[in-house]
Amino acid sequence: MTFFLEVLIGGLLSGVLYALVALGFVLIFKASGVFNFAQGAMVFFAALTFVGFTEVLPGWTGLEPGSGGVFWLAFALALASMIVLGIATEKVVLRPLVNQPPITLFMATIGLTFFVEGLAQAIWGANARGLSLGISDEPVMWILDDFDIIISKFDLIAAGIALVLFVVLALLFQYTRVGRALRAVADDHQAALSVGIPLKHIWAIVWGVAGFVALIAGLIWGSRNGVQFALTFTALKALPVLILGGFTSVPGAIIGGLIIGASEKLAEIYIGPFVGGGIESWFPYVLAMFFLLVRPEGLFGEKHIDRV
Amino acid sequence: MMMNDMAQEAVAAGGGRKIGEVILDLQNISLRFGGVKALTDISFDVRKHEIRAIIGPNGAGKSSMLNVINGVYHPQEGRIVFHGEERKEMEPYMAASQGIARTFQNIALFKGMSVLDNIMTGRHMKMNAGLLSHMLYFGRAQKEEIEHRKKVEEVIDFLEIQSIRKTPVGRLPYGLQKRVELARALAADPDLLLLDEPMAGMNVEEKQDMCRFILDVNDQFGTTIVLIEHDMGVVMDISDRVVVLDYGKKIGDGTPDEVKSNPEVIAAYLGTSH
Numbered sequence: 001m002t003f004f005l006e007v008l009i010g011g012l013l014s015g016v017l018y019a020l021v022a023l024g025f026v027l028i029f030k031a032s033g034v035f036n037f038a039q040g041a042m043v044f045f046a047a048l049t050f051v052g053f054t055e056v057l058p059g060w061t062g063l064e065p066g067s068g069g070v071f072w073l074a075f076a077l078a079l080a081s082m083i084v085l086g087i088a089t090e091k092v093v094l095r096p097l098v099n100q101p102p103i104t105l106f107m108a109t110i111g112l113t114f115f116v117e118g119l120a121q122a123i124w125g126a127n128a129r130g131l132s133l134g135i136s137d138e139p140v141m142w143i144l145d146d147f148d149i150i151i152s153k154f155d156l157i158a159a160g161i162a163l164v165l166f167v168v169l170a171l172l173f174q175y176t177r178v179g180r181a182l183r184a185v186a187d188d189h190q191a192a193l194s195v196g197i198p199l200k201h202i203w204a205i206v207w208g209v210a211g212f213v214a215l216i217a218g219l220i221w222g223s224r225n226g227v228q229f230a231l232t233f234t235a236l237k238a239l240p241v242l243i244l245g246g247f248t249s250v251p252g253a254i255i256g257g258l259i260i261g262a263s264e265k266l267a268e269i270y271i272g273p274f275v276g277g278g279i280e281s282w283f284p285y286v287l288a289m290f291f292l293l294v295r296p297e298g299l300f301g302e303k304h305i306d307r308v
Numbered sequence: 309m310m311m312n313d314m315a316q317e318a319v320a321a322g323g324g325r326k327i328g329e330v331i332l333d334l335q336n337i338s339l340r341f342g343g344v345k346a347l348t349d350i351s352f353d354v355r356k357h358e359i360r361a362i363i364g365p366n367g368a369g370k371s372s373m374l375n376v377i378n379g380v381y382h383p384q385e386g387r388i389v390f391h392g393e394e395r396k397e398m399e400p401y402m403a404a405s406q407g408i409a410r411t412f413q414n415i416a417l418f419k420g421m422s423v424l425d426n427i428m429t430g431r432h433m434k435m436n437a438g439l440l441s442h443m444l445y446f447g448r449a450q451k452e453e454i455e456h457r458k459k460v461e462e463v464i465d466f467l468e469i470q471s472i473r474k475t476p477v478g479r480l481p482y483g484l485q486k487r488v489e490l491a492r493a494l495a496a497d498p499d500l501l502l503l504d505e506p507m508a509g510m511n512v513e514e515k516q517d518m519c520r521f522i523l524d525v526n527d528q529f530g531t532t533i534v535l536i537e538h539d540m541g542v543v544m545d546i547s548d549r550v551v552v553l554d555y556g557k558k559i560g561d562g563t564p565d566e567v568k569s570n571p572e573v574i575a576a577y578l579g580t581s582h
Contacts, residue, residue, distance in 0.1 A: 177435045177453075184418050184429045191416035194378070195492065196404025196433040 006149045007265050013155040015261020017220060020162045022238040022245065022253040023169075024213045029247050030186040031206040033102065034094060037109040040235025041116040042211060045085065047218030047227045050078040051131050052124035066132075075215075082211030085116070090207045095200070117232060128228035133219060158220045165216060166254060169209070173250070182206065186248070240288035246298025255299060260284045327548060328356030331532055332377065332500060337386035339372055339556075346372040347383065347556045354500070359526055359533045361543045364553035365576070370536045371413065373553065374502050377534065378410055379403045391499070404433045409498035411489045413505045413536075419478035423488050426477055427463060430495030431456040463494045466528075467521060483514035490521060494529070501525070503535040507542060515539065519546060544568065552576075 021043060028036045036042075053074035058065040061073070093108055137154040144150055173179040184192045185202045193199060218227075221234055237260070245256025268280040291298075332354040339347040347369045354360045362370045375381040376388070379398040388395040390406065403410075409430070418426050435452055464470055467487055472480060477488055486506060493501055506522065507515045523546055525531050537543045543550060544564040552560035552573045560566075560573040567573055 175453075177432065180421075180425060180429055181432060183421055183425075184432075187418035187420050188416050190412065191418060192429075193380075193400040194404065194410050194412070194416065195429045195496065196401050197429070198399070198401040 002148050004266075006151070007269050008262055009149065009151055010155065011262035011265030012258050013151070013159045013261070014265070015258040016159040016162045016254075017217070017257070018237050018241050018260055019254045019257025020165070020213065020217045020220070021235045022241040022257055023166070023250065024210045024217065025238055025242055026245075026247065026250055026253045027206055027210050027213065030250075031182060032090075032094065032203055034105045034109065035102070035247070036112075036210070037106060038089070038112040038116055039210070039214065039238070040232040041113040041120075042082070042085070042214040043218040043221065043235050044227075044229070044231040045116050045120040045218075046078060046082050046211070046215040047131060047222035047231060048120045048124050048129070049081050050074050050215070050219060051129045051222070051227050053077045079212060079215055082215050083208040086207030086211035087204045090203050094203075113232070117229070121229075126229075128226050131219065131222040131227050133223045135223075137224075154224070158224075161216065161220065165213070166250075170250065178205065237284065240284040242298070243288040244291055244298060246300040249298070249300035252298055252300030260287070263287060327358045330354070331356045331391060332534075333387075333389040334377070335387040335389070337373075337376060337383045337388070339369075339376060339381055339383040345556055346381075347376070347553075350386075350553070350556075350558045352551050352558065352561055354532060354534055355548075356532055357526070357530050358548040359522070359535065359546055361547035361550045362534065362536050362553060363538075363540070363543055363550060367555075368553040369556040370553055371504060372556075374410070374504055374534070374536060377500075378408060378502060404496060407497075407499035408502065409493035409496045409500075410502035411486070411493050411504060411506060413508060415482075415485050415489055417477045417485060417489055417492070420476060422474050422476055423469065423480070423491075424460065424464075424473045426488055427460045427491045427495045428456065430492040431460065433496060459497075460495050463491050466494070466524070467491050483510050483517070486510065486514075486518065487521070490518075490525075494525065494531075498531060501531050501533045503533060503537075505536050505538060507537060507539055515542065522546060 021039065024039045024042070025036060028034055028039070054065075054070055057063060057070050057074055057077075061069075063069045063073070089112060093112055094105065097105055097108055135154050135157050137152050139150045140153050140156060173182060181192070181197045181202055182205070184195070184197055185199060189199060192202075217235075218231070221231060225231065225234065241253060241256040241260050243256075244259055245252030245254070264280045264283045267283045268277070271283075272279050330353045334353065335351050337347055337350045338345070350369075350373070362373055364370050372381060376383050378400070379395070379402060380400045382397075390408075398406075418429065421429075435456060464473055467490065469484065469487055469491065472484065472488075477485060480488065490503075490506065493503075503522070507518050510518065519542060522533065522535070526533055535543075535547075547564055549562060550560070550564055550567045551558060552567055552570070554576040559576055560570045562570070
């Protein structure tokens with residue numbers, strides 16, 4: 001039983017991180033109807049930019065390498081870069097394509113993926129780096145002592161950061177004027193314009209926020225797996241999450257992330273041995289495929305009723 | 309006919325309503341989409357406090373006309389004078405800040421949001437608190453929110469939709485959705501209210517309600533209204549003046565009685581023998 005709980009909790013915690021990446025997709029899809037394939041590349045770009053700044057900042061400013069000052073300055077600069085990147089993408093790539101069919105926009109974001117990956121490596125170099133947030137990946141002792149369950153401190157803190165981010169975003173969306181404008185734009189562009197909500201500003205805000213989410217995801221994933229090219233593909237784990245949760249639902253992204261995280265770990269442990277193991281990497285996709293057969297709009301997605 | 313009586317009664321009741329000076333003047337408007345002429349050389353004006361109807365057969369250019377007024381379409385030729393000022397280049401979202409609100413032919417509400425939230429978006433232009441002030445100083449933003457809620461509650465009372473204020477709009481029946489859309493437009497305190505077929509697809513009872521609301525809005529708030537409507541009975545009952553379009557050209561303009569007796573209008577729109 002303890003072992004089951006350990007696997008389950010570990011799975012849920014990593015699920016929160018999947019949800020974090022999925023959130024970036026959902027934000028942009030809701031507000032502008034674009035499935036931004038480049039979200040993964042943005043995560044990579046964010047992490048690499050942060051690491052790059054931590055490397056060069058001591059030389060520029062004379063701050064101690066690895067000090068808190070360097071960390072926060074690099075964080076601020078990386079955040080600024082992400083917001084600029086997000087807004088520039090919206091302006092240069094997507095705005096000229098307004099009213100094009102979704103597949104065109106999708107292709108544009110695939111192109112964007114390669115561009116952003118290349119840009120990041122052109123600026124900061126292509127070699128893999130380590131990233132340390134100063135949080136050790138060791139079991140939390142009191143939980144181990146009291147409940148006999150091993151839970152990584154890193155996983156716990158990372159999940160905590162992600163949850164705080166979810167709550168802050170949810171509050172902003174639900175209770176502020178800008179949040180209401182965002183929801184309005186997500187719901188109906190024409191109606192939003194008619195009440196005086198400028199679409200372009202809202203899109204800029206959404207891309208900025210998506211950049212911020214990408215940075216947080218990049219920092220956490222980067223410090224876990226290292227900052228390297230493959231980070232882009234970690235983000236693809238967000239796809240089954242989205243299929244489960246629905247492309248248009250923020251709560252869906254969170255629940256979907258939790259289900260994927262928990263089920264892949266449990267499947268690895270309890271089903272894995274019968275089929276030779278290593279199923280963690282493909283199990284979420286199979287789960288998503290079955291889900292598509294039963295509930296194609298996802299758990300929380302909007303149901304599409306086409307009238308003939 | 310019930311509706312007839314009711315409309316006349318309401319007009320009679322609003323005897324204090326004075327039709328004022330010209331608020332919107334459209335001069336020689338022509339609009340083309342590529343080679344297709346949507347509107348050709350159309351001129352008419354709208355006076356303060358009046359109910360001005362635009363009628364015409366399908367494809368006559370009524371909705372295009374509304375979109376020109378609203379700043380969504382930019383006519384290639386012609387002048388638009390609103391509030392005594394000639395209109396320059398504008399973006400569609402600017403109409404709201406100039407005091408123009410509208411409803412749509414195919415209801416354009418935020419279906420996932422509650423009735424209250426939908427109507428609150430109508431106050432968007434009147435609210436100042438930005439994202440940053442919301443994050444840093446929640447108190448002021450909250451105070452502003454409460455002020456605007458008051459106005460919104462007034463509109464809700466006025467349109468008699470108190471009981472559904474927390475319901476997600478997508479779950480409401482069609483007639484009520486139309487009413488919520490009107491409420492959202494009214495929440496903006498518009499000088500000019502554009503209604504694109506406010507009664508399309510409604511049953512007789514719902515039409516009567518909507519008629520009453522339009523007349524009451526006009527009467528009590530003094531809102532100037534431009535409306536497109538297919539139901540001729542309704543149009544002739546509630547409008548002060550009517551513009552008739554056909555194939556993008558103006559073929560008639562005047563009081564309902566004048567328009568009804570205009571031979572060109574009868575030929576083009578009402579048909580000769582139906």
